Amino acid sequence: MFSKQLIDYTEKTFKEETITIRTKTMVKKVTDKYIEAESTGPDGKKTLEKIPYGLLVWATGNALRPVVKDLMSQIPAQKESRRGLAVNEYLVVKGTENIWAVGDCAIANYAPTAQVASQEGAFLARLFNQMAKTEEIESALSLLSDEQDKAKNGPDRDAVFGEIKELQKRLRRVKQMGPFEYSHQGSLAYIGSEKAVADISWLTGNFASGGQLTYLFWRSAYLSMCFSTRNRVLVIVDWIKAKMFGRDVSRE
Ligand SMILES: Cc1cc2nc3c(=O)[nH]c(=O)nc-3n(C[C@H](O)[C@H](O)[C@H](O)COP(=O)(O)OP(=O)(O)OC[C@H]3O[C@@H](n4cnc5c(N)ncnc54)[C@H](O)[C@@H]3O)c2cc1C
Structure with missing residues (x-):
């Protein structure tokens, strides 16, 4: 996520602190005395190395919560997803119609960070408000169209028609919500x-x-x-x- 200049600075600071960074290195095996790691050189050649250790701290990321895993197993469209619930651009869980996911449990092509999670949360709040308003306007419209049917020709009918036109305009405005877009701060x-x-x-x-x-x-x-x-x-x-x-x- 950081610029090359800051990566170099951080690596230099780590070096001063005698912290060694091994990139392109995968841990293959851990025994009680050593770690077996496979590193890939610039020429693509893989070498296996045994690194002895005293205290080992494993910090390579978070696993899925059982509740998310369970949900994924029940949705056929999520079969290929490994890291979490695949969502579309409106954060709807793929393969469902009324389940949304935000934050670390959702896979939407963004890094699992707090910044993404909080923006997704705010987006979902706006989306739910929009859905509630849409529902409200649509039921008002359906009532008005019944009224219009019953109203006799003349001013009554025109008044109802005017109200319907006004509500339809509002509905179009409310429905104009675009998909989620992350803004990196x-x-x-x-x-x-x-x-x-x-x-x-x-x-x-x-x-x-x-x-x-x-x-x-x-x-x-x-x-x-x-x-x-x-x-x-x-x-x-x-x-x-x-x-x-x-x-x-x-x-x-
Ligand atoms: C060490 C570390 C450092 C990080 N540093 C940064 C950073 O500098 N900047 C950044 O942007 N992001 C950072 N992140 C990532 C950031 O913390 C996450 O992306 C963010 O917290 C995701 O928010 P979330 O709401 O999706 O999940 P979480 O914050 O994990 O919240 C999920 C909540 O759900 C609760 N929960 C889980 N299962 C259940 C259940 N069955 N019933 C009820 N509750 C449940 C959990 O207890 C938890 O409180 C870091 C993460 C880690 C681990």
Whole structure:
């Protein structure tokens, strides 16, 4: 997600922290003493390597929740989907008519990030409001068309006809909702050692930076996105506690 410049900066920072990154490397086997990894070289040649370890932390992503897996198994159109519920551009689960999915459980060609999840949530809220309004207008229209049938010729009938025309105009406006489109606002990541990297969309271009100032920016962005003052205060207190006493890992 980040620019080449920020990737290089992050790799350099990791090197300084003696963190080794192995790209194009797949873990094939784990024993109690070593990890067996297969790496692909620039020429495409694969080599198998045994990496001894003391403590192994496995962090290669999230598995599907049983509830999502169960739903997928009941929809034939989801047979080919592996990572989650495949959805169309209106976030409708493919193979269904009235099931929507948003966030990490939905596969819509976007990265599983909080930014995507929150925009999808807002889109779905708008879509449901639109559907409710459509339903309301359509039932009003059906009542009016009954009234129009019963009304005798003359002013009564014209008045009902006028109302129908007005409602039809409203219905067209309400139904004009386009599909979901993700708008990327930028990426921020903490990279350790009180440093962060940021790639922010700025007017028509991009603003990329990395370092300790970016870390302060990352923290201020984090605080500004908290939902309540209570949360903001709790987060600040947590940071101060971690700074003074180190990170509390007793519950993790
Ligand atoms: C370590 C880590 C770092 C990340 N960093 C970033 C980042 O920097 N920026 C970014 O944009 N994204 C980041 N993400 C991704 C981001 O957290 C997710 O994309 C986002 O939280 C997805 O939101 P969601 O609502 O779809 O799912 P979640 O936030 O996972 O919410 C799902 C909720 O459903 C609940 N639930 C599950 N099953 C059931 C059930 N059967 N009944 C009731 N409740 C249930 C869960 O408890 C959970 O609260 C990160 C993720 C991880 C794991």
